[in-house]
Amino acid sequence: MTILERIDALRQEKDAVILAHNYQAVEIQKLADITGDSLQLSMQAQSSKARLIVFCGVRFMAETAAILNPEAKVLLPAAGAGCPMADMITVEQLRAFKAEHPGAPVVCYVNSSVAVKAESDVCCTSSNAVKILQSFPPGQTTLFVPDQHLGTWAAQQSGRQVIVWQGFCPIHQWGFTTAQLKVLRKKHPGFTLLAHPECDEDIIEAADQVLSTGGMLKYVKQKDKLIIATEATFIDYLRYLYPEKQIVALNYRARCQNMRKTTVQHVLKALEEEQFHIQVPPDIAAQALKALHRMLELST
DSSP: OOHHHHHHHHHHHTTEEEEEETTSOHHHHHHOSEEEOHHHHHHHHHHOOOSEEEEESOHHHHHHHHHHOTTSEEEOSSTTOOOTTGGGOOHHHHHHHHHHSTTOOEEEESSSOHHHHHTSSEEEOTTTHHHHHHTSOTTOEEEEESBHHHHHHHHHHHTOEEEEOSBOOHHHHHSOOHHHHHHHHHHSTTOEEEEOTTSOHHHHHHOSEEOOHHHHHHHHHHOOSEEEESOHHHHHHHHHHOTTSOEEESOTTOOOTTGGGOOHHHHHHHHHHOOSBOOOOHHHHHHHHHHHHHHHHHHO
């Protein structure tokens, strides 16, 4: 029996569903039951009736699934898969930030710890951040944590007043330059630039479209001749889906090492031993759930 056949047998035997984020390696996305961006996977985790949820992604994603679906046992195949952006703000720092701006509601990017979510009013993802900010009245100041680039871009798009925390994704902050873009524009004239909203402002300003990975998937399905500024493993997947299309990564070296930690062998081990069970303390989960439910309510 091959490793993939063993995984298939175990997912049936143990009533498991395998979720994979868009930044996972192609071989992981190919074996997953469901793929998507953070919002799509949050919704799938919440509605899943499976006994086991094997979450191929990073820790904050598995924690979100565990909060949204407490009846399921959520497993993170690679125990060490974290998120540098999520580590850029602690709950103590958020409380101090709130104290500096009393009364201002907090919008928290899902790329954050459960404790930070619990201290926030509503969560968001890159696909719904603009809509979430628009739920607040014009003229009200809102705090946005932890990603400064998503927060700044979403504030501009929503017309809301936002004070951003100075966190960032290292891949999107440092992975792309206008010099790289100039070279590719010359090499591929007429190509459309898609950029993730976590990118640095220079790349955002140069982009033809600013989209979440879920938005990029929809766009690429209809379009061709694209330069894409986001984590390059996702572009591997797009090129796998659409081998006939001209899809170019702005930087093929811009890869999240935490997302790359999950292997097919890790998925098999998670199913075999039901290891790396993600659990959230009930009191923190209850508070974080309020912010997550508010996000999902505003996203429908």
